[in-house]
Amino acid sequence: MYITITKQKTDGNFAQSVADFVAYLEKENQHRSMDDLEHFFDQYGDGISKEEVIQEIDGNTSKLKKTEPKFYSITVNPSAFELKRLQNPSQNLKEYTRDLMKDYAAAFNREINGRAVTIDDIKYFAKIEHHRTFKGTDHQIRENQPYATKILELKKQIRNIEQGKAQGDIAKLLRDIARLEREAPHQQNGQRIVQGMAKQGPQHHIHIIVSRKDMSNSFSLSPGSKYKSSETIFNGKAVKRGFDRDKFFSSSEKTFDKLFGYHRNYAETYQARKTFINNPKQFFSILSGLPTNEKNLAFKLLRKTGIDYPVMNIPTNKVQLALKTLQRLKKGLDKAIQSGSIGI
Template sequence: MYIAITRQQLGDNFRGSVQDFVNYLEKENEGKSMDGQELYFNQEENNIDAERVIAEIDANTAKLGKRDPKFYSLVISPSQRELKHIGDNPEKLKHYARKLMKAYAASFYRDREVTVKDILYFAKLERERTFSERDREVRENQPFATQILELKHQIRDMERVEGQGNIKRLQDKVQVLERDAPHQQNGKRIVPGMAKEGHQSHIHIIVSRKDVTNAHSLSPGSKFKTSETILNGKREKQGFDRDQFFRAAEKTFDKHFGYRRNFVETYHARNLLDKDPKRFFALLLGLPTSEKQVARQLLFKAGVRVPTIPGNKVQLAYKALMQLKRGIGKAMESGTIGI
């Protein structure tokens, strides 16, 4: 399970409205009839249209400055293994999202309990994901992409001057490079923006920064960690416990759907990789044989090759360990192994 929390982007062309983001999320609905479109949902309702989402999020911004984020975005991206386990069932995924938002509310650190009834949010299911520059397949295809681009520039230059150079020879080189690129899908070189095969369902959630009463700020931003502050002479709790939220998200999925999570899929493993990679590797090697085999398969699919080292030799050379960490880190960032 890969979950990302990001704040509203505030650039030079700042717009306080959520409209641009909602328009982006409508991309899969383009060209479809109303019956075939995927609409928004929240904790209690289904089939909410985009106009209502924009109106309610934009109206819920009391006392926020021009440069304050008005909403946050959550992306819930189950791995293909998790999606296969639930049959890529959209209703199950929506049900999980609603349970997840209960955990989201409970992760706020406040003097009073925050529940999902305090949260103003709208969620939307999407069925497609595309390759980005962060994906291993794109990165490993990049040397071929660079050569292909250079050859195409040469071909265009030759076409401007009739009779200059052998265009057919360069075109043949392009075809060879296209064919020899290591990562292909349906006979075509994988490039950024290409739709991914297989189960790709995920959910985007737009969460207002203000609660449903438009009176209290509820920010999950990384800088708003659990702490206490003095406000009007009183000590008050503030912040959002991301660790608690991510652990609850994982536990909720596993318990509700009976999912048996491998070590390398866990939030605990990701934390270990960041803070103590040597311990991560030691635990990986110490897994029972069957679990270790699954872990290796998951990492191999993500493009990470784990050195075959006897379990009693966990003092891996520092350089090799850092290479392993970088490889797994990139796989995690792209959601390939779903942590």
């Protein structure tokens, strides 16, 4: 599970309204029939129109400054392994979203009128999407880039020859291009993966728009708070503040596992990611101690990050990895996490 929480851009396209972001989330509906449209939904309702989403989010910004985000975007990306557990992706992910947002509310260290924040305080709208395309940050695009650059240069040479600006063997240049197309490390259906190409396989994911203000438009609930759990004095009173992302991310896994009977491998857990970042040797020590089947699955999952594990000699009894190897491995996995290839 890879979940991101992103604040609204306050210096760009989405400055004072959610309208542009809503329009972006409508992109998959452009080529669908009226009966096949994927609508927005919230905790209790389905079939919510884009106009209602814009009206509700834009109208729930009382006392927020122009420089403050009016909403946050939560993107939930189940892995291919998790998606295999779903019988009806649209309905299952909608059900999961509603339970997930209860976890979101519970992660706030805030009180509203003397009580803890609940799901009924959260104003949000969500939509399920079913397709993805390769982006420039994906490791497949980055690692294919040297080949793309050479191919572009060869095509430029061919144009110059055709226009009489240079001399050369066009047939040979075309053969060189075909060779580079084949040699590019990342292919899909026999073609070099390029930016904008649709990804194969199940790509179902969730976009959630969450208002910065609570349902009453009176209290600010920011998941971007730098505080996990603390108190401050406001108008002479002790006020709780903070949002516990660790709690939210961990709960999101448990909620999915319980809802769909999913057996989560250690390598898929949020705790594993934190351990890897903070103590890679401990991470591999734990992996080496897993039962054989679990360990094999763990490395299968990690290979999907784009790291070439087969060339590494990772002992199963004692973990004696050189520091240089650990640094290379950590750098590779960090990039993969950031690109959305893997993450919690």
